[in-house]
Amino acid sequence: MSPRETAPYHPALHRYALVTAGCTFLLLLAGALVTSTGSSLAVPDWPLSFGKFFPEMKGGVLFEHGHRMVAGTVAILMLGLAITTQVMEQRAWVKKLAWVAMGAIVLQAVLGGATVLLHLPTQISVAHAGLAQIFFCLIVSLTLVTSQGWIEAGPNSLADRPSSLRFWATLTTAVTYLQILVGAVTRHSGSGLAIPDWPLSFGQLLPPEWSASIALQFSHTRIGAFIVLYLITHTAYRVCLHYPEVDALRLPAAAAGLLVWLQCFLGLIVIATSKDVVPTSLHVIVGAATLASLMVLTLNSHHLFKKGPVS
């Protein structure tokens, strides 16, 4: 992220990145529905589906093959975005970012195929879920750094202000991603309902017995949820207190602050409804939206507090 680079704003490139980010969000929803409806193995082969490019879309096939179709669309969009960025963009690191995202979606497709052909091993299913969040963050980052606001703001915008926000935003983003990974392990190991009640555990403050599933679910729904809720609230409060006039910080902080409460509420609904399809799928994508908001906050805080020559 060299400050010496000049970066003209390309509205078409930014809008293309925005559309790709929107489609990626839909892809996350499609993927969440596959697991939530128990359709992960409805199509037993890969990369074809029942030996065809387009099988009958019925039952679980609708969700699994639909996910593959949306994924294929996003992969094509991503390839176009990487090429467009390579051609139009002048900042070398942005070009690299686009190709890293391209590599991520190729790896994501291979992991998706692996998890089908190997019958949903937890490690690969979790890797698929974790890389999905990383890919979404990469696309959101590309959308952000190609925006007019990012390019016009440049370094030194807030260089004379206290910059501890960079630390808190980065820490909160990292911990939130960790919490999402623990959630993915909980989900894909079938531990989502290991503790059937909340906030108590089997009617007690702590579970009377411990197993790997119970420990996972307890970590995600109690310890992790509390830590993330605290960190996001704390970070959002710092932004509102110290930088209320800076939209680039205030908006993503406010979004994350609202989304994390919605996410906790959805988590409770997931348990109360014994993993009903709708709240469970929403829990996945609201988690992704929360992480993306924090990613934007983190990138903006590093960008605005950076000291150096104006680009």
Next chain:
Amino acid sequence: MDSRKLTAFLLAASLMAFTGCGSKDEDEGFGQGGGGGNNTVAATTALGTASITGTVTLSGKAPAAPVIAMDADPVCKSQHATSPKDELVTADAKGNLANVFVYVKDGAGSTAAPATPVTLLQKGCMYSPHVFGIQVGQPLEIVNGDPTLHNIHCMAVTNDAFNVGQPSQNMATEKKFSKPEVLVKFKCDVHSWMHCCAGVVTNPFFSVTGADGAYKISQLPKGTYTLVAVHEKYGESQPQTVTLADGASQAVNFTFAAQ
């Protein structure tokens, strides 16, 4: 998971991605394929003339069998005049419990697997039979009798699990189990209501209860045997011991508590 298997898969997947190869037959690599076979169990037990008969009943009120909504696939729905019911717990008014796998758990040894296949039919988007027995090494022929696609997802634990697709009517897939396992569960992920299970054993001394809850195990040689009944929902019964003379027939009944 075996890291070498994963590495091999990743290499193969990368190759396929570039060559556009289909994977129609890949399930053979993850299922039993030609594994198992008749030679995995030594033939040590000769057939006899004794038999065990009995009835399996359910004490207490049987849970109502839920009606299956087949709206997700009109082809399935069109094959039933009235909506079928889930077969997980099938009991009559007297409490006679169907679809219970009864087998000699101990004392019978093993016999050579027959070459005649056991057929598992998918018809009307239901499995028939819902519970069946099969010997280690005996062929299992899985047939799609429906004009719609199915996948057969075998969730074996001791044996290798497999997941194969049958996109068209009359397709047949043959599999074998290499180890005893009671019960092996099967499901179709396309049609979420489809499920069945199999008892995989090393001899022919097993039976599945009919609609009247009755079963019969024949051709047992004289000896002392431990018998159990296994139900898909209620699990394994308490074992019962029975001693048989040549040509004798003895009754052994089982009761499960309704939940």
